[in-house]
Amino acid sequence: MDTLEAELVAAIAASRYYARRNYFLGYMVAGASVVSSILAGISVSFPCIPPQVTAVLASIPAAMIATTTTFRFEQKSAWFWRKAKRQESLLRSIRYEAVDVATASKTLSQIEEDMEQEWVSFGTPAKKA
Known part of the structure; x- marks a missing residue:
């Protein structure tokens, strides 16, 4: 579980970083x-x-x-915040709800697949899951 938890902590940090970066780029x-x-x-x-x-x-x-219009900073920031929130929810499940490694791994894979469907491409409307 430690390896999956460490992977999840790193993924959350990355999602938060990109959310903030896109947010500030939009305002700049x-x-x-x-x-x-x-x-x-x-x-x-x-x-x-x-x-x-x-x-x-x-x-x-x-x-x-x-x-x-092309880079869609605001929409991408919101996408990364949604992703981070889903990852944080899974991390809390691992830490406090005793979710087993196999279930947590499947859930993380599902989060990645779901979020990929919602990715905001350059200059195109956001995809809906």
């Missing part, structure tokens, strides 16, 4: 979009700022929307 993209939009609006007021700079700043929000 949104923040970059807002900031660049504000800067583009302000830059128009200053004749010393070249129009090319304003054009670049104005184009960043569209690029950020394309990035968000």
Whole structure:
């Protein structure tokens, strides 16, 4: 059981890491979009700022929307949080409900299969289990 439990602890840590990473990437993209939009609006007021700079700043929000649509950071973050919660539930079952190794292993395999069906692909709607 120790080996399976250690594997599960590592999988939970990985799921949490990727959930946080995607969450922060989503907010960074949104923040970059807002900031660049504000800067583009302000830059128009200053004749010393070249129009090319304003054009670049104005184009960043569209690029950020394309990035968000393609990489789907928010949806992937939610997917990893769901996965972590299911893994944590199994870990508690092993630790506190005396679930045997064979049952826990089958359950972990089922979690992996179920989550694979829900994976959010690039630019496509999430798959439903």
